[in-house]
Amino acid sequence: MGNFVSKLTDAANDDHEIYQYRFRSAHRQEFPKRKLPADQLSSTSSSTRSSRASSRAASRPKFLGDVKTPVLAVFLHRIRNDKKTGGLQLVVYADIDSIRPRVQVFVSNLTDSSKWKLCADASVLNAHKAVAYLKWGRNCQDYKISTELVTGRFAAHPAVQVKLEWPKVPSSVRSIADWFYKFVPGAAFMLGFSEKMDKNPSRQARVIVALTSPRTCDVVVKLPDMILYEKAMRLPLPLPVGPRIPASELQPPIWNVFAEAPSAVLENLKARCSVSHNKITTFNDVQFNYTMPANCYHILAQDCSSDLKFLVMMRNAEEGLNLKAINIKLGSHEIDMHPVNGQVKLLVDGVESPTTNVSYISAGASLWIHSxxxxxxxxxxxxxxxxLYFDGYTFRIQVALWMAGKMCGICGKYDAECEEEYRMPNGYLAKDAVSFGHSWILEEKPCTGACKLRHSFVKLEKTVQLAGVESKCYSTEPVLRCMKGCSATKTTPVTVGFHCLPADSATSLTDKQTKFDQKSEDMQDTVEAHIACSCENEDCSA
Incomplete structure (x- = not known):
């Protein structure tokens, strides 16, 4: 217990500033209270309060049933063995078309002798604030729990604050809550939170979450007698962080900031991959530069599940420098897009489409292509x-959220794992971006295609001393080599792993029994990978 307390204390000393920041409501920043001269305060305060109260009463009825009909009414009847009847009545009112949407729920006992009721009310007050409360007991007057959600700024970061208040709750509920409350410090410690003892309102809790980056957030939890906090908490997926739109500029309904928040987050969670010239950005937002070898298709993005819904490949175009061509296999369709005379030519299942004002819709409308x-x-x-967008220079693809973890190719797996992005088709990690890109080249049969490169295991040209023994070494991963009968006209260095054997061993690259990709890696070295070939005597039987 002593170590636990000391660790929390040390952490509190390190991060003492985070819980001292003050949450600032976005609505209050946009519409600050105007200060009046002292001689006007007394004369205007009473009239202002009365006018505000009357305007609110006129614009927001206390009971929606006065202006709206129920959207749902449910009656539950019960007949006991003693022939006495009872049951519950549930009625729901909603005003969702208003600029300030509101929902009310009422549950009451059907027996005349009981005055027990439950009342719930939830509403959006403005573009940055929503409130809700739950009351129950005799005429909904005995107990109450309320909550408030407010957007704003916390330590200069976009943030949201959730406040929970329980002014009156049954003793049984309070006893259960007190029992759970004992485990809060230990659970928070296991989750990485720091703790500071503090005196806060006795029947109130606040949670503040500030988005410090698309992948990290600061969290502060203020409980009656303590503060729990953590800085730079990692998020599993990136969340949108963009410019804040003032409430005064929002189009009605003004509460769209709440209504559109879930769709905005979901839209941001969808994976995107892009290729622009030689710069590639994967689904996991990892960026690297890679120059594609000539004439060879690369697997950019593929559904690697058993369904194999689509496959997208890219190669350098013959049209000019930095231009690309793509091939898409989608269900039973095969689609080609390649640049011709400054425009992108489209072929669907071998049939060419017009180069301007393209609009293709497949049977059943499962595929739509347009300019x-x-x-x-x-x-x-x-x-x-x-x-999917393609203009010859730039390629962008956005896949559905349910494709997470099912992708493979140069664009990556879409699994939020950035440390192992260079995953090759064989499941191993490439040493660098060049080896990673080369591994996703699609080989073609000799003499039938334009790509003259193939993946081959290679022998290190030099012998090495390994543990005092002269050894010959073979690569544990394939390296690009020109096909048989072709010679390399351009190469690039790549780093690969090697498995080494005694120099007098009879093992060679032609030994089919030796699977070098399954051998242990004894060393790493740099070799030249072929990226362009001249084929005057290509062996078509290879």
């Missing part, structure tokens, strides 16, 4: 592609 800006857009949500 946008200087390129083409493909939409196929049923296959997992929300949007």
């Amino acid at each position: 946008e800006k200087q390129g083409l857009v493909l939409v196929a949500p049923a296959y997992g592609i929300d949007k």
Whole structure:
């Protein structure tokens, strides 16, 4: 217990500033209270309060049933063995079309002798604040719990504050809550929170979450007798952090900031991959530079589940420098997009489409291709592609949320794991971006395609001393080599792992029984990978 307390104390000393910040409501910042001269305060305060009260009463009826009909009414009847009847009545009122939406729920006892009721009310007051309360007991007057959600700023970061108050609750509920409360410090410690003893309102709790970056947040929890806090808590997926729109600029209904928040978060969680010139950004937002070898298709993005809904490949185009061509296999369709004379030509199942004002819709509307800006857009949500854009220079793809963890290719797995992004088709990690890109090249049969490169295990040209023994070494992962009968005209260095054997061993690269990719890695070295070939005597039987 002593170590536990000391650790919490040390952490509190290190991060003492976080819980001292004050949460500032966005609504209060946009519409600050105006200060009046002292001689006007007394004369205007009473009239202001009365006018505000009357305007609120006129604009927001206390009971929605006065202006709205119920959207739901449920009656539950019960007949006991002694022939006495009873039951409950549930009525729901809603005003969701208003600029300040509101929902009320009432549950009451059907027997005349009981005055027990439950009343719930939830509403959005403005673009940055929503409130709700729950009352129950005799005419909904005995007990009450209320909550308030407010958006704003905390330590200069966008934040949300949730406040919970329980002015009156049954003793049984309070006893259960007190029992759980004993475990809060230990649970918070296990989750990495720090603790500071403090005296706060006795029947109130506040939780403040500040988004410090798309992947991290600061959390402060203020309880009656303590504060729990943690800085830079990692988020499993990135959340949107963008410019804040003032409430005065929001179009009615002004509460869209709440209504659209879930869709905004979900939209941001969808994975996007892009290729622009030689810069690639994966689904997990890892960026690297990679120059594609000539004439060879690379697997950019593929559904690697058993369904294999789609496959997107890319290669350098023959048209000019930095131009690309893509091939898409989507269900039973095969789609080609490649630049011709400054425009993108489209072929669907071998049939060419017009180069301007393209609009192709497949049978059943599961695939839609149309022109946008200087390129083409493909939409196929049923296959997992929300949007694919290509203009010859730039490629962008956004896949559906349910494709998370099912992807593979140069664009990555879409699994929020950034440390192991260079995953090759064999499941191993490449040493660098070049080896990673090379591993996703799609080989073609000799003499039938434009790609003259293949993946081959190679022998290190030099012998090495390993544990005092002269050894020959073979790569544990394939390296790009020109096909048989072709010679390399351009190479690039790559780092690969090697498995070494005694120099007098009879093992060679032609030994089919030796699977070098399953051998242990004894050392690493740099070798030259072929990226362009000249094929005057290509062996078509290879």
